[in-house]
Amino acid sequence: MLRIAAIAALLSASLYAQDPAALCEAAQQAVHAQRPEEAERLWRQAISVSPRYFPALFNLGLFYESRQQFSDAIPFLVRAAEISPRDFNSHYLLGACYQALGHGDDALRAWRTALGLNPKNVRLLQVMAVEYTKGRYFQDAAETARRAVDLTPDDPNAYYLAIKSHQDAGRYPEALEIAARAVSRFPESARAHFEYGFHLQKVGRVEEALRELERSMALDASYEEPPFFYGDLLQQHGRYEEAVVFLRRAIANRTDYVPARVALSKALMGLKKWEEAILELNEALRFDPRHPQPHLLLSQVYFRLGDEQRARQEKDLSLKLRRENPAALEAVQGRNFPAR
Structure with a gap:
């Protein structure tokens, strides 16, 4: 057995x-x-x-x-x-x-x-939109992110991803339409008002853009982007004194905000406050030493101050950095996703 x-x-x-x-x-x-x-x-x-x-x-x-x-x-x-x-x-x-x-x-x-x-897997749609963007397949990213918004109309992050995807694709009217939907759906969101304001100015509706940026700042005083874009818009339209106030507010919210320091230096240059502009540009370079634009602006300041040697040095350095990193000042070009 x-x-x-x-x-x-x-x-x-x-x-x-x-x-x-x-x-x-x-x-x-x-x-x-x-x-x-x-x-x-x-x-x-x-x-x-x-x-x-x-x-x-x-x-x-x-x-x-x-x-x-x-x-x-x-x-x-x-x-x-x-x-x-x-x-x-x-x-x-x-x-x-x-x-x-x-x-x-x-x-x-x-x-x-x-x-x-x-086809209704929202998480996958959002992951794909991000990956399409990484590969510079901006049109595919926009279409994919738009589908995610339509499937989840109560998710604010779906709107923000779709807005950015359409912006990257150069589809500004559609980005504006999605941003308008976001403001309507989330009226107490500082981010929604900022996105709407940003894209209003992209299509030339500057006064409306300023009002939306004001609403965004009122909803969240610690949010650095609305005062930056508000100040930059004022600076672009020659309202330098007003611009300085908002750009300094953006920098107070985020000290390493290089675009805000560059915009502030432009406003200060508009006011002929050359030494203050130099200080801001040097601060920008402290945070991003390989960015060509601060050097280009420094060359303009030194030229105005009569220091041609320093002006030439800064311009040459700006050109060198631009050759080494052309993406710093140029728009990234999109491409089509390969068929195979």
Whole structure:
């Protein structure tokens, strides 16, 4: 009887070792018991028994992804997605692994497939909009972010992402329309009024823009962007004394705000307060020493002060920095997402 029982036990173990479902079940139990090496071995064993067994492929990919072993996860998730092409999670996780490794186009291809399976997944839409922007696929980012807004009209962050995506795509009238919707939906939001004001001035409606920026400042006095853009608008229209007040307020809210210091220096130059302008430009360079614009403005100040040698030095340095970093003063150009 003992011999028969031993034979039965060996037979049972042998059958177990050939059953991918049983091996996957054991792997899950090993994970719950915090025995990851055992779980990994069991999933691999299940795959060796049945190379097209989807649960083992997917779960081993998920296991590696959760441990940030993205390169290890990808082959298993690719195979899982091929075997079960309508499984959303396989495509989504595959995209997440590619994205973590810096392969943005591959991530977007996987996510586009996932989105086709679940077109109302707002989180995925928002992640894709951000990744499209990183790749300079601005038109795709705008379309994707717009879909997220339409699906979640009560999420303010969806509006702000869509506004920025349309701005990057150069679609300012649409950005303005989304910003107007945001103000209507969130009338107590300083950010919503700021975005609306910013895009009103983009389409030339300056007085309306100033009023919206005033509302934003009234709602949140610590928010640095509204006083900066308000002051910069005043500076651009020659209202230098007023501009200085708001630009100093923006800098008080954020001392390393280089664009505000540059705009303040322009207002001070308009008032012929040359020494104060020099101080602000040097502060801007302290925070961003490789930005060419402060050097260009310093060259103009020194020229006005009659110091031609310093003016020439600053201009030459500005040109050198611009050659080294052309993106500092030039708009980033968009491109189309590749078909393959």
